[in-house]
Amino acid sequence: MSKDYFLSSLIKCIRKLYDKKIIAYPTEAMFGLGCDPTSEKAVKRLLDLKKRSIKKGLILVASNYNQIKMYINESKLSAQQKKTMFFHWPGPYTFLVPANSLVPCWLTGQFDTIAVRISAHFSIIKLCNVFGKALVSTSANISNMSPCLTREDVLKDFGKDFPVLYGHIGNESHPSKIINIVNGKLIRYV
Known part of the structure; x- marks a missing residue:
């Protein structure tokens, strides 16, 4: 990976995030x-772009727990549940956790939970660290279509000027597993 090209694309993506725009990045x-999960306008723009229902809720991805802590109602999590999450993080595990009552419906959808993941992927770590907070994260595709696996796929599907963080996807062959931490139910395992 060209360090200069990565840094240039990182700066461009961070500017877009501050401007409440949507970006693409490898996961x-x-x-x-x-x-930006705190921008209703940006989240709704993302949902419109994907043709995704707001009722489904979204995943927040972060580089560390402090970036997602404010979204979680920790009083409803046991020490064992937290231990389970931290055992799997950082990594490709998304947990549905009780949402803080202040978390807006454009993130939770029709649920009282929020989906959160602490990633081990270099690009996500850099994005979240430089941006200083978690990001909404959803597959780069129109709902029910195949996800983009390369930068070129993103540019083909979303336009040649779409902001894309330079980099490559990780070694996982499937999206992150989603586990409801309260009841232990596996929501997505592919």
């Missing part, structure tokens, strides 16, 4: 689309 298994 563990595919390219993702992301935006």
Whole structure:
């Protein structure tokens, strides 16, 4: 990976995030689309772009727990549940956790939970660290279509000027597993 090209694309993506725009970036298994989770306008723009229902809720991805802590109602998590999450993080595990009552419905959808992941992927770590907070993370595709696996796929599907963080997807062959930490139910395992 060209360090200069990566840094240039990182700066461009961070500027877009601050401007409440959507970006694409490599994740563990595919390219993702992301935006600032505190911007209703950005999140709704992302949902429109994907043709995704707001009712489904979204995943937040972070480089560390402090970036997602404010979204979680920790009083509803046991020490064992937290231990389980931290055992799997950082990594390709997304947990549905009780949402803090202040988390907006554009993130939780029709649920009282929020999906969160602490990633081990270099690009996500850099993005979240430089941006200073978690990102909305969803696959880079129109709903029910195949996800983008390369930068070129993103540019083909979303336009040649779409902001894409330079880099490669990780070694996972499937999207992250999603586990409801409260009841232990496996929501997505592919």
